[in-house]
Amino acid sequence: FADECRTDASWGLNPETTHDCGNPKNGYLKLGVWSGFPDKWPNAYKVVQKMNLTNLDVAQLAMYVDIDGMEPEDAAALWLADNCARWTGWASTDASACPAAPVVAAAPAPEEVEMSPIRVRLNWTADPGFMGLYVADELGYFTDEGVEPIFEFGGPNVPHPVQILAGGAADVGFSGLTMIVEAASQGDEFIMFGTRLQENILGISSLPSNPIYSADDLCGKRIGSGASDVVALNAMLIINGFEPDCYEVVPVGWDPSPIVDGLVDGMVNYMNSHPVILDGMGIENVAVSYHDMGLPGYADIAFATKDFAENHRETLIGFTRAMVKGWEKALAEPQMAVDLMYNGSTNLAGGIEVGMDPSYQIYVHEAQVPLMQSPLTETDGLFSMDYDLLGGDMWEVLALTGVDPLPELAPLIDLTILDEAFGDCRPTLLGCDS
Numbered sequence: 001f002a003d004e005c006r007t008d009a010s011w012g013l014n015p016e017t018t019h020d021c022g023n024p025k026n027g028y029l030k031l032g033v034w035s036g037f038p039d040k041w042p043n044a045y046k047v048v049q050k051m052n053l054t055n056l057d058v059a060q061l062a063m064y065v066d067i068d069g070m071e072p073e074d075a076a077a078l079w080l081a082d083n084c085a086r087w088t089g090w091a092s093t094d095a096s097a098c099p100a101a102p103v104v105a106a107a108p109a110p111e112e113v114e115m116s117p118i119r120v121r122l123n124w125t126a127d128p129g130f131m132g133l134y135v136a137d138e139l140g141y142f143t144d145e146g147v148e149p150i151f152e153f154g155g156p157n158v159p160h161p162v163q164i165l166a167g168g169a170a171d172v173g174f175s176g177l178t179m180i181v182e183a184a185s186q187g188d189e190f191i192m193f194g195t196r197l198q199e200n201i202l203g204i205s206s207l208p209s210n211p212i213y214s215a216d217d218l219c220g221k222r223i224g225s226g227a228s229d230v231v232a233l234n235a236m237l238i239i240n241g242f243e244p245d246c247y248e249v250v251p252v253g254w255d256p257s258p259i260v261d262g263l264v265d266g267m268v269n270y271m272n273s274h275p276v277i278l279d280g281m282g283i284e285n286v287a288v289s290y291h292d293m294g295l296p297g298y299a300d301i302a303f304a305t306k307d308f309a310e311n312h313r314e315t316l317i318g319f320t321r322a323m324v325k326g327w328e329k330a331l332a333e334p335q336m337a338v339d340l341m342y343n344g345s346t347n348l349a350g351g352i353e354v355g356m357d358p359s360y361q362i363y364v365h366e367a368q369v370p371l372m373q374s375p376l377t378e379t380d381g382l383f384s385m386d387y388d389l390l391g392g393d394m395w396e397v398l399a400l401t402g403v404d405p406l407p408e409l410a411p412l413i414d415l416t417i418l419d420e421a422f423g424d425c426r427p428t429l430l431g432c433d434s
Contacts, residue, residue: 050090057083077102115148116315118308121161121170123154126344126351128272128365129196129300131337136326138345145318151348165190171308172319174300176200177390178232181398184407189306193417194320194383196300196327198374199291202232205259205274206266211286215240215293217266224252224259224267233268235400236295259285272367280360289371296393298385299371309414320383321421321429327382328430331369338362381427383418 004011005021012021031048038045057079064075077099080087084098091097122130133151136142142149152170154161161173162180166188180190204223206212212221215236225233234244250264256274258264260283269275275287290297302320309316330337342358344350351358376384391409399406425432 047091051087052090074102113146115143116146116312116318117148117150118172118312118315118319119170120149120151120319121154121164121173122151123161123174123300125153125155125354126341126349126356128338128341128361128368130348131330131334131341131365132196132323132327134326134340134345134348134350135330135337136322137347138340139326139329141322141325142319145322147315147318147322149319149347153349162188162190165303165305168305171312172302172304172316174302177298177301177394178398178401178403180301180303181407181412182403184412185403185405190303190412191306191309191417192301192303192385192413193309193316193415194302194324195298195385196302196383197298197368197371198377199289199299199371200295200297201271201299201368201371202229203269203271203287203289204266204293205256205269205278206286207259208284208286210265212266213286213288215295216242219243219246221247221265222250222263223247224250224264226251226268229268231401232290232295235397236290236293238400239397240294259283271371272364276360276363276367279363295397296389297397298390298394302383309417313417317417317420320417324382324418324421325429327372328428331372331382332430334365335362338365377427379427381418381422381425381429385413385415385418387413387415 002011002021006018009015009018012018031051031053033045033048037048061075061079064070064078065072070078078101081099081101084095088094088097120133122133124130133149137149137151152164160175160179161170162175162183164170165173166183174196180192184190204212204218210221212218218233218237219242223233230245230249233247237244237246250258252258252264252267256267256269256277259267259278260281267274269287271287271289275285278285302323304316338358338361340350342351342356342361344352350356351361372382376386387409390413395406395409422429423432
């Protein structure tokens with residue numbers, strides 16, 4: 001409300017009229033009576049003329065009924081008892097007419113919802129890759145689903161989530177496709193039910209003076225990588241029709257400085273990290289993902305033990321629904337999500353506790369957004385997976401990387417968990433709520 005609302009048509013929702021706004025905070029309410037009321041009940045009419053109920057009075061009476069669960073008669077009696085001096089003046093009577101406050105049973109306490117625990121093993125320390133979980137935790141999305149996630153971080157010296165779940169110490173984890181399928185080939189029973197990243201997070205960084213844009217550009221180059229990266233590099237070459245091992249491997253760590261110093265021609269990178277660091281250093285660079293170089297693959301796949309997926313299905317569906325909503329909110333309000341990830345949420349320690357540099361986390365997030373989105377997510381929502389793509393080209397890549405024996409896909413995936421989490425709300429759960 002503003003005074004201009006009464007006189008200026010341009011103020012308010014409707015530019016064609018005045019009074020298109022709320023009421024003054026301490027304003028008044030008009031009372032009306034039947035035209036024959038004054039003649040039939042003259043004394044009552046005198047009372048009505050003196051009545052002056054404020055917005056707060058009406059709101060309080062509504063609260064008694066709608067919030068406290070009182071019967072309307074009891075709500076009226078309570079108001080009369082609490083406001084004796086006011087209404088006795090209207091009725092020209094004294095305090096002897098004031099009723100005693102009614103004895104009203106307290107509204108029943110809401111039933112306490114029994115929360116279902118779920119042990120969640122993350123694959124790294126606090127990171128923008130977990131922003132959606134932070135948001136879902138802090139905004140109560142997990143609580144809304146009756147789910148109580150117990151988060152445990154990973155790290156450089158912590159066993160991988162695949163190992164943790166295989167040992168029975170967690171129910172849900174996040175991992176790359178290869179490690180899940182390799183474990184399954186050795187008898188571990190897992191169920192994949194969604195993927196955060198629609199393409200592999202790895203790529204190749206190089207400099208514009210000697211760029212690497214495609215698989216054939218790898219040949220003859222010095223490529224900085226870890227020992228485990230060679231398998232995927234060779235698979236990428238084979239898929240593109242080139243001989244494996246046509247490049248020189250230069251062992252490097254995580255730091256991208258070997259590219260800057262000219263020690264390597266290209267380096268295996270994280271597409272949401274190394275290019276951001278080089279940009280921050282003012283180094284013009286070329287970053288091409290494995291996906292764009294012809295090596296398809298999902299990453300950060302959400303998976304559960306088969307036992308948990310079968311025996312705690314509703315808990316897993318609730319966890320998934322809350323997680324997707326958290327990520328939708330994080331994508332809609334990235335700075336809020338980054339701040340939350342840095343400072344910590346109700347049940348998740350923040351990046352501040354591991355010495356995270358907050359200055360470039362928003363850029364890390366912005367770099368991961370394209371990896372999370374695809375034509376499939378536009379129609380089906382975040383974490384969606386294409387069964388045919390997974391069982392086709394991606395399964396072929398697994399064979400090339402040496403997974404042996406290569407298990408069947410069908411027993412390892414259950415897309416109905418995500419289907420039930422979304423219900424009729426695809427592609428957006430928050431959009432459906434609104």
